[in-house]
Amino acid sequence: MIPDTVVETGPPAGAGEDACPIPTKSAGAYAKALLDTERQRTVGAPGAAPLPVRSVGVVGAGLMASQLAMVFARQLGVPVLITDLSQAKVDGALAWITAHLEKLVSRGELNETAARELGSLIRGTVDKREYANCDVVIEAVFEELNVKRAVFAELEPLLRADALLLTNTSSLSVTAMGQGLAHPERLVGLHFFNPVAVLPLVEIIRTGNSDDVSLATACSLARLLGKTAVLVADTPGFVVNRILTRLFCELLQLIDNGTDIELADHALDPLGLPMTPLTLLGFIGPAVQLHICEAMHAAYPDRFYVSTSLAAIADARLRGYLDKSGRVLPEAAALLPAADVGSDAGSYADADVIKRRILDALAEEVGLMLTEKVVPGPADIDLCMLLGANYPRHLGGLTPMLDQSGASRRVWGKDFHPDAGFAH
Incomplete structure (x- = not known):
């Protein structure tokens, strides 16, 4: 469930070169070509004649x-x-x-x-x-x-x-x-x-x-x-929900371990995504997202985390972690677990470190989805993220951004698009 948000066609307003980590022209051109081509016919659709739909x-x-x-x-x-x-x-x-x-x-x-x-x-x-x-x-x-x-x-x-x-x-x-x-x-x-x-x-x-x-x-x-x-x-979470839920799980695990909520929630801001993860979670609804997290944890327990704070927020029937203006709800902050003395929260006191962890997790998930043949290739994943999650076109979807950030090579030793020039 994704809210109606305008898809950006370029970097966020006021963003400098550092804030937009993708070469805008190459990734934007990739997204345009992808959308122009893939809207014509579903890749892999059988050649059988479809039945009429009259009711x-x-x-x-x-x-x-x-x-x-x-x-x-x-x-x-x-x-x-x-x-x-x-x-x-x-x-x-x-x-x-x-x-x-x-x-x-x-x-x-x-x-x-x-x-x-x-x-x-x-x-x-x-x-x-x-x-x-x-x-x-x-x-x-x-x-x-x-x-x-x-x-x-x-x-x-x-x-x-x-x-x-x-x-x-x-x-x-x-x-x-x-x-x-x-x-x-x-x-x-x-x-x-x-x-x-x-x-x-x-x-x-x-x-x-x-x-x-x-x-x-x-x-x-x-x-x-x-x-x-x-x-x-037919695999758990399909494409969009699997990727978004992996993102949520990484972020919420950091928050549950004591990382500052606002720091964690805004760590991906330089990417120019449609909204922060916790803002999106508020639109989806804590109970709905908790249910998805639990389903994904049952399928892939080593990678998908069930957040104790999300469970508490859903049980308390709060709208999420944030109020409508984007500030942390005091009621939600009160439900956060106390950080363990031995937690690694101190290792994630820097937004760039948080961003790197999340991008590496997404790169891992994309690579596994391709290995499992959930879709034929990375372009299908990008199409899903562009049209189902409103990822900005200047990012090219998801996989060009993972290549440019270095996450693809850190996790898999190679880029998802080795000849496209996204990484340099």
Whole structure:
């Protein structure tokens, strides 16, 4: 879940040469070429003919589900059906959609006739049997494997044999989700980013069971929605959440060990990222990020840390570590663990040392993702970070910055782009 933030096309305002560690022209040109090329067709998409999408079902009535219903209706112009366990939740989603349409009219983005027609395409019910004629059904329920399994187990007997099943999971195994289904080959991950209408990336998660028609339909659907799709292997966290969570885990471990919060949070400022890590965490929400950290720790316990302070902040229902102005919340500071006498906090009293540790951790994670063949190459990772995490284009995404900083060579003994000239 990434907030709507303007993507910078150059160094941060007022930044000097030291503040922008990437040669702007080469990295910017790399990003431009990447975006111009990759928006045409999904790399690795099968050549099978996609099935038509004439109606869509959305399981769930929360904010993400409501946004998905709006995007499907607006971009495809097809009927969209929302369900949830209670009529009150369904009514709440429909009310949000009505209010959002009114906002679009007030902004001049839609006229009243178009808004009425769009609203008429979306309806809600508690009866999942009404999904019987949907070409596509996507779930956007609570991020818990057993909950999602139960949803698909209930849905499968109600749907046509050729209906495409989609999950909007942000980190869970799609393969595990399909266990027990009669036709797991038609289940595909379609991970949208928040806000759905704004961020252009969709991670399409393929499994060992996914058939070519299902994948081709998912890729075609992403294009029809105006999204750029990256085909990703079914591994924990996929691309964007895996990288961002590794960043969070490194930062929060330092904070839990006694490193000054503000020093740690601003150590990456010279890179010109869209916002500081703790600001981003506030948008995501402590409880959501804690859940992702725990899932990633279960998969990779040696690299992904579960923060005691984040757990305490989530339990206290705070908005995060910072207030809306970016200052440390006193209530959050009070929940930080006391630094151990033998901790290495003193080793991280310098922003450059903190930045180096985090960049080295990201370089390690990127290299491991490429080894695991999560995506075909570093360009796919950069595309994901540019479009799903709003990384500034002057950075070229992520891997050019890791090369230029020296992190790639420190960790792997070589650059991710040895012939590109990012490192010098």
